Amino acid sequence: MKRLALTLLLVLGAVQAAQALEFRSVKETGVALYEAPSLSAKKLFVVSRYYPVEVLQSQKEWARVRDATGGIAWIPSAALSKQRWLLVTSAQAGVRDKAGEDGKLLFSVPKDGVLEMLEPPQNGWLKVRHRDGSAGYARITDFWGL
Template sequence: MLRRLVAVTAMLAGLYALPAQALEFRSVKETGVALYEAPALSAKKLFVVSRYYPVEVLSSQKEWSRVRDATGGIAWIPHAALSSQRWLLVTADQAVVRDSPAADGKPVFSVARDGVLQWQEAPKDGWVRIKHRDGSTGFARISDLWGL
């Protein structure tokens, strides 16, 4: 009995020692991809998303990924429709992109809500380096974006 208790305690201690699992974000590869209620093309289509739209991958099975969008909605998408290239969704009314990662940095351009920006580098001190589809680059506040 004591041996079993020690084994269970050691196993539980090992679980608590595991590192936190990082979130996995992907972006939709092409325009007009449907998200489904279940992992099958015959399942009910919930909505259609455009190219670059970011989603959080919750799990995968065979050719399907269960994903969450910026609104918290959960759906299934064919795994082949996802890209590993990271895009971020603007969730603020407007994201001001600056030339440096600071509130007093010079504004370079801005992007309205639901626009997308390509992720360039890991966030640091509340800012992330991004790139617009037109090639412009700069830094945006992470609080204005979803998909990190």
């Protein structure tokens, strides 16, 4: 009985951890990511507008984030948007007129491009929009930031 209870607690903890993922996108062009939560800390690199990051921790005016490569840094919280942009991690992401491989290919976005997530994933597909306003459906396996 104790073993069953322990197993249930571990499963619930894993589910809560998975639900706790918080992704945000950079809302300004040329935002620096820092080694520590201070403008006087060492700048690690600069990211562009729409770049998605996973928020690991929030602290006053700063957020500790992870990028698609696994790098961890600090960014001013004011530079983050709740708007969900996704990073293309495959060679290219095909966007179709309907969810499914039988949908007509509307356009493709190359690796490291970004698309805005319009609707949560369903059956391995999600609705996305390009910055130019073009929208459609793409496979979730082509993206980071979900």
